[in-house]
Amino acid sequence: MRKYILYFFLAGSLAMIFVMSRSGAPLKTAGTPHGIIDLEFANTPAKIDTVLKYWAPQASMNPTHTATENTFLDFIFIFFYAGFFYLAAKKISRSFAGAFGRTGKLIAKAALLAGFFDVLENTGMLLTLSQQGSATIAMATFICSVIKWTLVVITLGYVLMGGIGSIRAKFSK
Numbered sequence: 001m002r003k004y005i006l007y008f009f010l011a012g013s014l015a016m017i018f019v020m021s022r023s024g025a026p027l028k029t030a031g032t033p034h035g036i037i038d039l040e041f042a043n044t045p046a047k048i049d050t051v052l053k054y055w056a057p058q059a060s061m062n063p064t065h066t067a068t069e070n071t072f073l074d075f076i077f078i079f080f081y082a083g084f085f086y087l088a089a090k091k092i093s094r095s096f097a098g099a100f101g102r103t104g105k106l107i108a109k110a111a112l113l114a115g116f117f118d119v120l121e122n123t124g125m126l127l128t129l130s131q132q133g134s135a136t137i138a139m140a141t142f143i144c145s146v147i148k149w150t151l152v153v154i155t156l157g158y159v160l161m162g163g164i165g166s167i168r169a170k171f172s173k
Contacts, residue, residue, distance in 0.1 A: 006087045012080035020077060024070040026061045029054045036070050039125055043142035045135055048128055068129050071122050078122075082115030085155045092162030095169070100162070107158045114151035120144040 027035035031054035042048040055063030086108045093104025124141030127133050 009084035085111030
């Protein structure tokens with residue numbers, strides 16, 4: 001059972017990517033081509049207002065409700081992607097000796113840290129979407145987003161490089 005847990009987290013991550021892309025699709029407009037991510041990177045109240053104007057209510061959706069729903073779904077996604085990256089980096093780190101293996105142990109922790117910053121980012125966005133935002137919350141949300149995305153990209157790079165390296169090592173034996 002334990003050997004399947006990595007696949008559980010991978011399947012959950014992929015399922016949540018699908019669910020969130022569908023639920024967040026209405027948030028992608030000409031002015032917000034990245035949908036909810038445009039709100040993550042809106043670091044001032046003026047930029048937040050611009051995002052919200054592009055999301056102005058259409059007959060078929062309430063953009064604040066849609067963005068709030070998408071943000072709540074992200075909490076489920078955090079559980080899956082942080083768990084997957086943590087387990088994948090740990091597994092890969094055990095396959096390599098030396099600096100690459102030691103780095104993997106740190107990167108596994110970075111995956112959990114990315115999840116933590118994602119929770120903080122989501123909290124800031126929910127405050128903003130519920131009209132409780134401020135310039136400080138906008139900047140804090142932006143900073144958490146930048147840190148989260150940096151850690152995710154580093155972790156993804158390690159998992160991809162390590163995964164490819166592990167596969168190559170198996171086939172070269």
